[in-house]
Amino acid sequence: MHAPDGFLTAGTAVATGVVSVTGIGVALRRTRDALADRAIPLAGLTGAFVFAGQMFNFPIAAGTTGHLLGGALAAVLLGPWLGALVVSVVVVVQALLFADGGLTALGYNVLNMALVTAFGGWAVFRLARRFLPATRVGISTAAGIAGFASVVLSAMAFSLEWLFGASAPVPFDRVFTAMVGVHGLIGIGEGVITGLVVAAVLASRPDLVTGADGMEVQDSSRASIGRFVVGAAVVTLLVAGGVSQFAGSDPDGLETVAQEQGFATQAQDHALGSSLFADYATAGVADERVSLALAGFTGVAVTLAVASGVALAGRRRFS
Amino acid sequence: MVHHLAPHVKIVATVVFAVAVAVAPPTAPWAFVGLAVLMGVALVASRLPPAFVATRVLVVVPFVVFGLLVPFVSSGHDMAWGPVTWSSVGARTGLAIAVRSVLGVTASIVLAGTTELPRLLGGLDRLRVPPTITAIASFMLRYLEVVAAEFGRMRAAMTARGHDPRWLWQVRPLATASGALFVRSYERGERVHLAMQSRGFTGTMPRLHDDAATPGMWALAGAWAAAAVAVVVVALVVAA
Incomplete structure (x- = not known):
């Protein structure tokens, strides 16, 4: 996901750069008080934690490994503003000091990997918490769902940027299916790990988890991984299918996000169903219409999720 | 050159x-x-x-x-x-x-x-990058090795006890260790901050290189x- 120089057009790089600089600027303002009295070393240390989390490989299947992106995890642990700021700094440091991602690509890399994951993940986390009990298992499950959604949203944001700023004539729907399909799978790992990490922190220092406000003190029963997976599956189904049903006539922002999340799940089925090279010769009118609809829905989904995240972050005064 | x-x-x-x-x-x-x-x-x-x-x-x-x-x-x-x-x-x-x-x-x-x-x-400071950003980045880099080495030790300890995960559903001990690592990093941050405050830290680092x-x-x-x-x-x- 660390895109190199010139991967998208110059105009896209500038536009996303403006968005990212603005986002970081607002996050700096929002976290100024918190950072002033306590926490520059604290932010640095948690940044080192996110960085280390991205360096170490977790097993995925049959010995293959993946690593954490950490945007949703940082947002749940530190709150969306500080989380977005810390992950942004990680991405900038990776580009500047470790040559990971292009310098002129920083605009879209920060946007996709820090701002979209932190704020989009935060919106999904708050939404999921509405439907889950305020217990350790419930909050960890919500964090897991947010981790999954943040990766998919990030891939969707990248596809959208490709739509506007493609540096090569590869059609949007092909990039979309490949990106979102692959990241749907990556997101499962991200979700499981995010949920488990949050559960572990909640077990020892629940006061350090910004997203765990109002957690009920639980009996001492340990959350089993089986219960977690079942809970996550049930809630995903609920969010994907159920919520979109009764969000019909007058949906508020969050319910609409759920609707779009439902749509995103369908889009992945499509991604897994068709190959990268399928029917490229028949890119007719119908395909274009599908492509356009897909682009529209993607735009709405990413924008709504990120905007809801920012709005929620503002309303609840998390630093 | x-x-x-x-x-x-x-x-x-x-x-x-x-x-x-x-x-x-x-x-x-x-x-x-x-x-x-x-x-x-x-x-x-x-x-x-x-x-x-x-x-x-x-x-x-x-x-x-x-x-x-x-x-x-x-x-x-x-x-x-x-x-x-x-x-x-x-x-x-x-x-x-x-x-x-x-x-x-x-x-x-x-x-x-x-x-x-x-x-x-x-150099970033001289280019007017907000000092909060460079300060966070400098602490991040200073402690990256420490945090990474700590995780390496946790992992080595788990491997020594026979933990060799190959599938995602075996990831729990690693994730739990990561959670512990977060708590340790956070607490280390608190200690570092207090130690620095007691030595007169004002929120910006003095420039060491001219x-x-x-x-x-x-x-x-x-x-x-x-x-x-x-x-x-x-x-x-x-x-x-």
């Missing part, structure tokens, strides 16, 4: 070069040759070991592969060689993606490879960056 340049001079030159690489038109392949020559000059002048550069260039391999696939997945196939068809526009743009990735990452490697990390952050830029440095780095810009401007004019 590159090592002695002031960090902020190098950052500016690298960013200008990266911008030139990013906007060079795919219709003018010779522009990329010119940029590659300039990059080669900088590489030689930097005296970085070739193996050091080569292993770090590998991070862009996925994007090079993507660039080489572009001719076959892009629309409008107008070329054929036996049963294989591809798009000529796609071939040109795909190649440009691959070359841009390699040139851009090489420039970043020369910058990072010839500049100590604290000096690089000092990396003032001489006019000669600006001239040298400026000439190099200007050459890259000139190549691309000529290419854009010719291509238009």
Whole structure:
């Protein structure tokens, strides 16, 4: 996901750069008080934690490994503003000091990997918490769902940027299916790990988890991984299918996000169903219409999720 | 020679070069040759070991592969060689993606490879990057090794007890250790902050290196960056 120089057009790089600089600027303002009295070393240390989390490989299947992106995890642990700021700094440091991602690509890399994951993940986390009990298992499950959604949203944001700023004539729907399909799978790992990490922190220092406000003190029963997976599956189904049903006539922002999340799940089925090279010769009118609809829905989904995240972050005064 | 340049001079030159690489038109392949020559000059002048550069260039391999696939997945196939068809526009743009990735990452490697990390952050300070950002980044880098080594020890301890995860559903102990690592990092941050406050920390770090830029440095780095810009401007004019 660390895109190199010139991967998208110059105009896209500038536009996303403006968005990212603005986002970081607002996050700096929002976290100024918190950072002033306590926490520059604290932010640095948690940044080192996110960085280390991205360096170490977790097993995925049959010995293959993946690593954490950490945007949703940082947002749940530190709150969306500080989380977005810390992950942004990680991405900038990776580009500047470790040559990971292009310098002129920083605009879209920060946007996709820090701002979209932190704020989009935060919106999904708050939404999921509405439907889950305020217990350790419930909050960890919500964090897991947010981790999954943040990766998919990030891939969707990248596809959208490709739509506007493609540096090569590869059609949007092909990039979309490949990106979102692959990241749907990556997101499962991200979700499981995010949920488990949050559960572990909640077990020892629940006061350090910004997203765990109002957690009920639980009996001492340990959350089993089986219960977690079942809970996550049930809630995903609920969010994907159920919520979109009764969000019909007058949906508020969050319910609409759920609707779009439902749509995103369908889009992945499509991604897994068709190959990268399928029917490229028949890119007719119908395909274009599908492509356009897909682009529209993607735009709405990413924008709504990120905007809801920012709005929620503002309303609840998390630093 | 590159090592002695002031960090902020190098950052500016690298960013200008990266911008030139990013906007060079795919219709003018010779522009990329010119940029590659300039990059080669900088590489030689930097005296970085070739193996050091080569292993770090590998991070862009996925994007090079993507660039080489572009001719076959892009629309409008107008070329054929036996049963294989591809798009000529796609071939040109795909190649440009691959070359841009390699040139851009090489420039970043020369910058990072010839500049100590604290000096690089000092250069960012001089370029008016908000001090909160550079302060967070400097603590992040200072403690990255500590946090990573701590995780390495946790992992070694788990391996010593027979934990060898190969599937995602075996990831729980690792994730739990990560949670513990977060708590430890946070608490370490609190301790570091208190220790620094007791020593008079005001929120900004004192500048340790006086990396003032001489006019000669600006001239040298400026000439190099200007050459890259000139190549691309000529290419854009010719291509238009």
